[in-house]
Amino acid sequence: MYENMPFVLYVDMDYFYAACEEARHKELKGKPLVVGTAPESEKLRGVVQTANYEARKYGIHSGMPNIKAFDLYKELNYLHSDEEHYEEVSRGIMKLLKESGRPVEVISVDEAAMDITGLSENEALELAKRIKSDILKGFGLTCTIGIGNGKAFAKMASDKAKPDGLMLVRAQDLKNFLKSCSLEKLPGVGAKTFERLKEMHIETIEQLAAKDPMVLIDAFGSAGKELYMLANGIDESKVVENSEILSIGRETTLKSPVSTVEEAMPALRDLTKQVMKEVEKNGFLFKNIGAKVRYTDFSISVKSYSLHNYTNSEDEVIKRIVPMIASLLKNGPARKVGVRVSHLIKTKGQKKLF
Ligand SMILES: [Mg+2]
Structure with a gap:
């Protein structure tokens, strides 16, 4: 069942924008910090793009208006987002990943999937540890790595292990791992799909896996089949090598x-x-x-x-x-x-x- 599924190592940088700023403003490390859309002089007007974990402890999260964030924590450190800088850091990280010689798919500025088919589980863990330490040494940034049979499950593992984590989902544990994740963590289940599924009395991955696939296809088309397969631990999507610059x-x-x-x-x-x-x-x-x-x-x-x-x-x-x-x-x-x-x-x- 797993032979068509690539063995995947998924790298997700931790609170990327804010972490890039911490790396070049050492005095901010360990303090609540957000990066937002408005310049510093008008910081009450924009929205939060990324909050570091210290800021998240106060309930601050991305998408929140800055004025609300400052309401939650008055002493919040604030910086105007510098996307050119984050893209440059991202290019460096993606280049480092590609130096492994394995196919790397750049998913976004701070996420990438690497096809590691052929490696044993122990070799995969060793590689992940090396990547984490190289990124920390080279860029002063932490990341979380998920490893699993299939891109979707590797990503879910990285979600679960955040921040600065490493998680391998062994093939024989995949079913239990899926049971332990909430339905909205399944790739492809956005807010709309989640609501639709709820109307169909599907609130867990387990319930989704047990549903008649024809009913899901009726409701969601080909995406319904995809959801059914993922819920049942099947993800055959390939890691597609692309440029480190999107x-x-x-x-x-x-x-x-x-x-x-x-x-x-x-x-x-x-x-x-x-x-x-x-x-x-x-x-x-x-x-x-x-x-x-x-x-x-x-x-x-x-x-x-x-x-x-x-x-x-x-x-x-x-x-x-x-x-x-x-x-x-x-x-x-x-x-x-x-x-x-x-x-x-x-x-x-x-x-x-x-
Ligand atoms: Mg990230």
Whole structure:
């Protein structure tokens, strides 16, 4: 039953944004800290992006308005998020993981899955310990690693072992492990699906596993089959090797708020130039172009456009970004704009896959 399921090592960085800040502001280590969307001078206006564990003890969590966080703890340390820095740290970590020579799928800025099929359980644990110590030494950051037969179960193990943990789910223990996890921890069960399942009187992974799969397929389509398989300990999805860089973006705060795309043009041209420089340096082609604005009330909107073919044309970015920013500005004036390209592939120096 397990032969089609890859043996997977899943790395999830602990409270990544805040941890990156602790690593370069040693004086903040061990103190409650949040990283948020608003600049320090207007910190009561934005939202929390990441809270470290000391801040979480006060009930502070990501997505919470800053004003609420400061309500919960007045002496809270606050920093404006510096996504360029976090992306740079992330690239270093992903590069380190790829040096293992094994296929690595970069899932997000702070998560990655590695295919370790062929390793024994003890070898996997040794490798995980080495990765944890290399990341700590190289970046001053802790991570949690989950290991299991299947990407989904390795991720669930890392969720369970947070922070700074290591957990291996042995093949013979997978059923019991699943029983010990709450239903919303199963990958694919988001808030909506969770509510739907509850209406169907399914509140645990065990109940989901025992359900007639046809009923689940009726309710959720192919996602229903997936849920049934996962609940029964089957995950055949492959680790898909990709670039350690998922996207390249730049954003800038404007001297004064803009209401039209014409006013934003100098900034957009400059940001596009910066993005293209990074694209060229890495030898990338991209397929997706994204626009972002932060309005004067600190809310954020994004839009993106998918091209039919990969490109590295600056003109193409400008051509697509202008109507997207124009449309976003219809909702109000912006004080920050951003340009991003994603769905990247390498044009040169690409490692062979086989
Ligand atoms: Mg994380």
